[in-house]
Amino acid sequence: MSIWSRVLAGLIILASLGLFILATKTLGAHRNWQKAVQSYDAPLEKAEKDRAALEDGNPSATPPVPSKQDLEVTLHGLMTGRGKVWRGCTVKSVDPKTLQLLIEVPVPDPHQIQDKMLLYLFEEAEPGNFFGEYRVTGLAEKSVQLAPTTTPPTKKLFDQQLARIQNTKVNWTLNETLPTDRHDVFRGYDQAQLSQMMPGVPPETLQEYLRDGTDAQPNDPADRVFDKKYERLLRDYVVYFDELNRQIASLRDQIAAAKTDEAIAKKLQADAEKEVAARVALIDNTLKPDLAEVQGELALVTSHRDALQSKLDGVSQEIQGTLKENKRLLAEWTALQFAAAKRLNELIDRDTAEPAPYTGE
Numbered sequence: 001m002s003i004w005s006r007v008l009a010g011l012i013i014l015a016s017l018g019l020f021i022l023a024t025k026t027l028g029a030h031r032n033w034q035k036a037v038q039s040y041d042a043p044l045e046k047a048e049k050d051r052a053a054l055e056d057g058n059p060s061a062t063p064p065v066p067s068k069q070d071l072e073v074t075l076h077g078l079m080t081g082r083g084k085v086w087r088g089c090t091v092k093s094v095d096p097k098t099l100q101l102l103i104e105v106p107v108p109d110p111h112q113i114q115d116k117m118l119l120y121l122f123e124e125a126e127p128g129n130f131f132g133e134y135r136v137t138g139l140a141e142k143s144v145q146l147a148p149t150t151t152p153p154t155k156k157l158f159d160q161q162l163a164r165i166q167n168t169k170v171n172w173t174l175n176e177t178l179p180t181d182r183h184d185v186f187r188g189y190d191q192a193q194l195s196q197m198m199p200g201v202p203p204e205t206l207q208e209y210l211r212d213g214t215d216a217q218p219n220d221p222a223d224r225v226f227d228k229k230y231e232r233l234l235r236d237y238v239v240y241f242d243e244l245n246r247q248i249a250s251l252r253d254q255i256a257a258a259k260t261d262e263a264i265a266k267k268l269q270a271d272a273e274k275e276v277a278a279r280v281a282l283i284d285n286t287l288k289p290d291l292a293e294v295q296g297e298l299a300l301v302t303s304h305r306d307a308l309q310s311k312l313d314g315v316s317q318e319i320q321g322t323l324k325e326n327k328r329l330l331a332e333w334t335a336l337q338f339a340a341a342k343r344l345n346e347l348i349d350r351d352t353a354e355p356a357p358y359t360g361e
Contacts, residue, residue, distance in 0.1 A: 064188040074184065083176030086111060087124065091172065092143065094165050099158075101134065101146045101165070103172065113144050113174075120175040121146075126197065129164050131172075133241060150245045153252055178237040187213045208232040 057067030066074065092102040101121075105111040113119075113136060121131040138145030152158040186194065186209045194206050212232040216225040224230055 084112070085176070086113070086174040087171070089172040089174055091165065091168060094162070096162055099148050099151055099161060099165070100137070102143055103146060103174070104143045105174070106142065110141065111144070113139065115139055117176070118149070119146065120178050122173045122175065123168060124171045124173055128170070129168070131161070131165065133245075150248055153248050153255070178241070181234040181237065183212055183231060183234070 053065065055068050057070060058065040086105050086107075088106050090104045090106075092104050094101050105113065115136055115138075117136045119134050119136065121134055123129045123131075133149045134146035135149055136144055137147045152161050186197075189197070189209070191206060191210055194209055195201075198206070198209075209232060211230050214230055216228050216230045220230050224233065
């Protein structure tokens with residue numbers, strides 16, 4: 001065998017060894033991929049079930065899981081008449097005295113917000129705060145300046161609103177109109193879930209949401225029963241907030257009037273207190289000394305009057321005694337006069353009588 005034949009044979013052996021190693025690695029990779037494919041069967045089956053669940057929904061779950069078709073119908077209903085919505089907005093600054101806001105609006109570009117437009121501000125959270133109705137007062141390329149149409153009527157409520165704005169850590173949504181109330185939005189939730197979604201709502205109001213769509217009860221109002229089911233009264237939030245703003249404005253007017261009346265009353269009270277102080281000073285400085293002098297004179301007059309009264313009583317007693325004695329003397333004098341008159345009459349009768357005829361005896 002020639003040298004070249006031996007070299008060729010060696011190369012063939014080396015190539016065969018390399019091909020053998022590659023074939024071995026290929027078989028190992030094939031086995032690993034088969035095992036991997038088998039491990040994907042369970043996740044694929046679960047994913048298929050999840051896809052079917054999302055597609056068909058689960059009405060028996062709590063809360064019920066709507067189907068894709070239900071979500072499309074709901075989305076269409078929610079989109080109908082809702083107006084424009086700007087999502088992903090962030091608060092850049094807030095005026096602590098007026099609650100005016102500078103809001104960054106990332107999309108769309110341009111944001112298409114108009115001057116003096118009314119916007120309703122919500123947090124993008126579950127549950128999220130509602131910050132009220134704001135009016136556009138300034139526009140920039142990527143931001144808007146907003147001023148509240150109404151502010152909380154008391155300092156406590158104002159501070160609470162300011163704290164909520166300053167402590168927000170999520171993006172905001174700007175709505176052109178308030179959301180429309182619907183029966184199907186909160187159906188299927190339990191009381192704990194509703195309490196978390198609507199903090200601060202009274203328990204009796206939560207009961208309306210819990211019972212919405214359930215079997216009617218005998219004591220339910222007739223206008224709330226439809227096809228033997230209880231349906232809560234839908235709320236027009238625009239009307240509710242307008243009425244709330246009207247009441248706030250009325251309360252502010254009443255508070256302003258009360259403060260004005262209080263100021264007038266305090267001024268009148270101050271004037272009255274000054275007048276009382278002047279009268280007291282007049283009494284203390286003038287009338288009381290005059291009164292003391294008059295009282296002293298009255299005491300002298302009273303003492304003199306008592307002395308005169310004592311003398312008068314003595315004179316009266318003397319007069320009474322004199323009158324009594326005069327009455328006695330008058331009686332004696334009268335008796336003497338009658339006696340003298342009688343005696344005089346007797347004497348006159350005797351002197352004037354005719355002498356008796358002489359009988360010679």
